[in-house]
Amino acid sequence: MFDQLSNKIQDTFRKLTGKAKLSEENMQDALAEIRRALLEADVNFKVVKTFIEQVKQKALGQDVLRGLDPGQQLVKIVHGGLVELLGGQAREIDFSRQKPYVIMVVGLQGTGKTTTCGKLANYLAKKGKKPLLVPCDVYRPAAILQLQTVGAGIDVPVFDSTNLNKPLEIVDRALAQAKKDQQDVLIVDTAGRLHIDDTLMDELKQLKAKLNPSEIFFVADAMTGQDAVTSAGAFHQALELSGVIMTKLDGDARGGAALSISEVTGARLRFVGLGEKVDDFEPFHPDRMAGRILGMGDVLSLVERVQERVDQEEAMALQKKMLENQFTLEDFSKTISQIGKMGDLGGLMGMMPGMGKLKEKMDINKESKQFTTFQAIINSMTPEERQNHAILTNRRKARIAKGSGRQVSEINKMLQQFMQMRQMMSLMTKPGKLGKLRQMFSRAGMGDFAKNMFPGSQYKLPNGMTEEQLEQLAEQNGGQLPPEVIQQLMPGAARPAGHQASRPKKDRKKEKAKRKQGRKRR
């Protein structure tokens, strides 16, 4: 799923390293990869065509920047192009335009309009606004009750449309009431409809004429395929959309429809929905979306989520322990619950570039399920056992099994996983699953990501070893590094800041160039 486009592009260029310019021929394979990736991400084929052509024109004859190889250069151009297409900077709602500020929410059936109205109201209420929700879906069974329930959940009033069954009448009265009650935002939920349903599209036009809204948001499902251009195009033609909200981005769809819709409507994506709850909602960030479409991971969202929900200090402490190889079962248990706070492990890893492979290896879903079991087991241990897993004799295990209602075999499995996690985390605390991950970070312009994600992460290559050699070693060893090498990799967290002096100079230069590139990209 999250096959790494950048890696593939890299491969297509492998034979050409040293080439100083991008040319029609040397780009051909890479462009084909990009095309395929965009199509697989559900970007409309026409949009892909135009886009690839633009990328080609931009890239042709460009000198490959110092410190980059042709593949990186091209990825950079592609990423930049996507960000541009997706609308540059996210923009906020400008309330000075109208009072009450009217927002109409429209779209196809089931995309998440009603839910999004609630999220939007909640978002604005938190910013000190006084929104009024207006139910105009008089068709779908229990649609009005749905909006009322959503409104009640967030303490935002919903216009009482009892005895009114015409959307036009409803908005008429709602407008009057909003003025009277000094509500400063009106959020109008409309019924889902097909863009080819002329009668219902007319209804929207009439609503627009009556409301004179400042914003018309088109709610689109992230899973939408090729047809996104048709429906969004038709809605735009009828209503002149002012913005797009993309929902269900908590799924694993790449969301190429975002690109199609931007291209066909010119309307910007303004917000995204990341779950069913009212708080699962945030302003849109073109760079994140671009990364996601390319399969480079939604890294910034991840960082934010981690920062928001995880106790930073606790994370730091855990990390330090990992580095010092003092990670205990107690910490394991804490880590599990932190993962819980961040959402599921699979989603989390899916958001990280370079983690795709690792994710496959781990069989995340099974893992998540197991974590609950693990926690139960750890809870049944004595503090001493939690601090030192080495003392877990068979007799102790039998007791714990009884206490937690689990099998001894499950305890052994847990211990095995714990050891693995210890090892894996220690790898992850170096910026990147060795070279690859770090490369991914800097290539995706996430120079500082590793630092945020793994505070305090520093590492040093064992003498005379390259990252590639390390990687090979790990591969030969069933994906894990021999303990003695790990020891060498992290002789303690308290390494002085100047540790890099021990690395070859050439390496450092490369690093610096990469970091610079990362900063520029942002």
Place this chain on the structure above:
Amino acid sequence: MSGKGMFSFFKKKKGEPEAETPAQAVPNPDLSAPEPVQSAPVQSEKKSIFQHIKDGLKKTRNQLGEKIVQLFPGLRKIDESLLEELEEILISTDLGFPTTQMILEKIRKNKGQDLDAVTLKKRLQAEIEAILNQVPRPVIPLDEAPSIFLVVGVNGVGKTTTIGKLAHHWKEQGKRVLICAADTFRAAAREQLEVWSKRAGADIEIKENSNDPAAVVYDALERVKAEKQDILIIDTAGRLHNNPNLMNELAKVKRVITREFPNGPHRVFLILDAITGQNALQQAKQFVEKVGVTDLVITKLDGTAKGGVAVAIANELSLPIQFIGVGEQMDQLLPFDAASFSESLIGGSA
């Protein structure tokens, strides 16, 4: 549309009393939910059901001819440039990359041949139909006393609506149908299903204030035994396939069913929205793995989206499509017909 299978279903019903035109939603005076249910204006025009659906499908079908005929007016040689254009047409139906290539390979075998547009169209259609027909489509068992059907899918695809339609469909066949409201999460999900149960004249098992779907399902299973209903249809909350907690919750619901009825659930329907792109494959894989989906229903085929990804799913996972949804009204559900589906797929490419 090859008037076969698909429309015979409707013809059969055409002569029936029009107590329920597709348009008129039944008002529910006895429902406490504040629900001024009303039909969309477009649907209150007095069209026959047949006409209605035909109109819906016509829009997409008309583009069919146009698009491929636009490719070439007379004869054209099968060469790489034609194949490239065909690739775009196939991709635009959401068939996906691998399935598109597979079909193009077959066409490529006839490289150098001269073809007219209609023949080419027919050939593509036949290839798609062949893929769909490879999948056995077992008859849905209605006489298991009770037959238990679990309905699953991601958010907003049309599960609840489809259940209303299915209940109606089987009620019409004289079955006693019980619907179970196991979406205990989404706002007003129960009330929505309640409206549908009234429309279809089916019974419904609801548990107010419960947030445990397995518990509601358990009650429904007990009730279906006690009341000797023929069919139990279980509505579940929409959930994304990559959410392990929610998928586990669903697996639990299934286990509860199997505990009470070892052969149940007799079918597990995955509902797919026709507008979904390649992610549908992921959805299908996960739902198959976690709850053993047995059949597909494609909804919202009255729009312009073609649902081509269903072909890829059929191909990769060998899941049969049993029904298609072609509107928001109770009788806008059709039994699947591979020929018509393939035709509208190729025809409707934008």
